[in-house]
Amino acid sequence: MLHRVVITGLGAFTPIGTDISTFWRQVVEGQSAFAPINRFDASQFRTQFAAEITNFDPSQYLNRADIKRTDRFTQYALIAADQAIKDSGFELEKMDPFDVGVIWGSGQGGTETLEDQTKEFVLGDGHPRFSPFMIPKVLINLASGLISIRSGFRGINYTAVSACASSNSALMDAFNYIRLGKAKIIVSGGSDAPITPSSFGGYCSMKAMSTQNANPATASRPFDVDRDGFVMGEGAGAIVLEEYEHAVQRGATIYGEMIGAAMTADAYHITATHPDGVGATKAMQLALKEAKLNIEDLDYLNAHATSTPVGDLSEMNAVARLTGNKKTKLQISATKSITGHLMGAAGAIEAIVCLLALRDNVIPPTINTEVRDPAIPETLNLVLNEAVRTNVKTAMSNTFGFGGHNGIVVFQKI
Structure with a gap:
C-alpha cells in the first residue's frame, strides 16, 4: 500500500x-x-x-x-x-x-x-x-x-x-x-x-x-x-x-498534498531545452497520470520560464501539446520574473508558491511582460502583471536543468 x-x-x-x-x-x-x-x-x-x-x-x-x-x-x-x-x-x-x-x-x-x-x-x-x-x-x-x-x-x-x-x-x-x-x-x-x-x-x-x-x-x-x-x-x-x-x-497544519511527480530527459543538448519540448510534455503527462488528474483538472502551472528566448517558447509549446492546443481553465505564471532564477533552489521555491496558491486561492503574476510573444500559442492563459484571485485546487511546478533534466511535481488542496 x-x-x-x-x-x-x-x-x-x-x-x-x-x-x-x-x-x-x-x-x-x-x-x-x-x-x-x-x-x-x-x-x-x-x-x-x-x-x-x-x-x-x-x-x-x-x-x-x-x-x-x-x-x-x-x-x-x-x-x-x-x-x-x-x-x-x-x-x-x-x-x-x-x-x-x-x-x-x-x-x-x-x-x-x-x-x-x-x-x-x-x-x-x-x-x-x-x-x-x-x-x-x-x-x-x-x-x-x-x-x-x-x-x-x-x-x-x-x-x-x-x-x-x-x-x-x-x-x-x-x-x-x-x-x-x-x-x-x-x-x-x-x-x-x-x-x-x-x-x-x-x-x-x-x-x-x-x-x-x-x-x-x-x-x-x-x-x-x-x-x-x-x-x-x-x-x-x-x-x-x-x-x-x-x-x-499529531494535529499538524497541512498546506496541501503531493500527488504526483515525474522526471524525463531531453537527450538533446548539454544546455538547451528541446525546441519542441518533447521531454517536458512527457514528464508533465506522467506526473498528471500519477496524480490521477486530467489536464482539465489542473488549475495552476508555475512555469520554469526563465525569460530566455528559446527556453520559454519550448516550454509553452510543450504545455500546448499537453492541452491538445485547446483552451482549458489552466492558468500559467512565471514567478522567476519576481524572485530571479534561484538555480538549484528554484524548484523548492516554486513548489512553495504552488502550495501557498492552494492555501490562499491566488495565482501570482508574471511581471514585466509588456508585449506577449506572438509565437506563444494563443490557447494558453498567461497570468500577466497582476495576481488572479480564483479557486485553486490543483497546481503543478515545472523545472528544467542543464543536461536535459525535466522535473515535475503536482500538488492538490486537502
Whole structure:
C-alpha cells in the first residue's frame, strides 16, 4: 500500500523575503529585488545585476562553529530548513529519529568557498594554506548532512543534483520514500549561492543572462517578445513532507498534498531545452497520470520560464501539446520574473508558491511582460502583471536543468 504524502512545513530565504510571509507577500504583489551586484565588482561583465540577498549576516541565524564550517549555500539551507521544521512543529523526541530524513537539492554547492580558497593560493606566496574546512564546505551533500546533524535526524539523507531541476528531484525522491513507508517525515528543498565572479562570469560567457543593465528591475520578462535572458538569484526553499496519517494524528497544519511527480530527459543538448519540448510534455503527462488528474483538472502551472528566448517558447509549446492546443481553465505564471532564477533552489521555491496558491486561492503574476510573444500559442492563459484571485485546487511546478533534466511535481488542496 502506498502512503499519502502531505506538506506540513515551509521555509524560504530569498532575495525578496527571508521568511515565508514576506516572501509570499512580495510574490503576490509582484515586487522583485533585481539590482546592481554589490558583492563584487561586476563593471566588466556583460551582465552587472542580480537578485542578491543583501546585508546577509549569518551570525543572526547560526552559531560561530556552523558559520566557520559552511559555505553560503549551506548557510541558506540551514536557515530555510530551521524555518520549515519550526513551522511543521513535529517533536523529534516523540519519534524514532530514523523515521526522519533529509533529501536536499543543489546545483553548484560551495562555489564561493572553492573560488576564495583557490584565489588565496594562486595570489598568495605559494604556500598552500587551504582551510581544513574547505572540502566539507565545497561538497554539495553537506547541506543535507548538516541539517540532519543540527536536528538529530537519522533517517534517509543525501543531496540530489540535476542542475536547476535539483530541488524538484529532491522533492520527488522524498515523496516516493514516504509513499513506500521508508520514512515518516523528510525535510526537503534546495539551496544555491551562485552569485560569485566565476559562476556569474561563466553564465555571462554563455550569454544566458539578461543584459538590461540600465533597468534591471524589468529585466526578467518571461513570455515577452523582447526577453533576453534570466536574472540570477540565490537562496533556499525548504519543505517538510510527511506521511498523511502521521500528520493527522499529531494535529499538524497541512498546506496541501503531493500527488504526483515525474522526471524525463531531453537527450538533446548539454544546455538547451528541446525546441519542441518533447521531454517536458512527457514528464508533465506522467506526473498528471500519477496524480490521477486530467489536464482539465489542473488549475495552476508555475512555469520554469526563465525569460530566455528559446527556453520559454519550448516550454509553452510543450504545455500546448499537453492541452491538445485547446483552451482549458489552466492558468500559467512565471514567478522567476519576481524572485530571479534561484538555480538549484528554484524548484523548492516554486513548489512553495504552488502550495501557498492552494492555501490562499491566488495565482501570482508574471511581471514585466509588456508585449506577449506572438509565437506563444494563443490557447494558453498567461497570468500577466497582476495576481488572479480564483479557486485553486490543483497546481503543478515545472523545472528544467542543464543536461536535459525535466522535473515535475503536482500538488492538490486537502
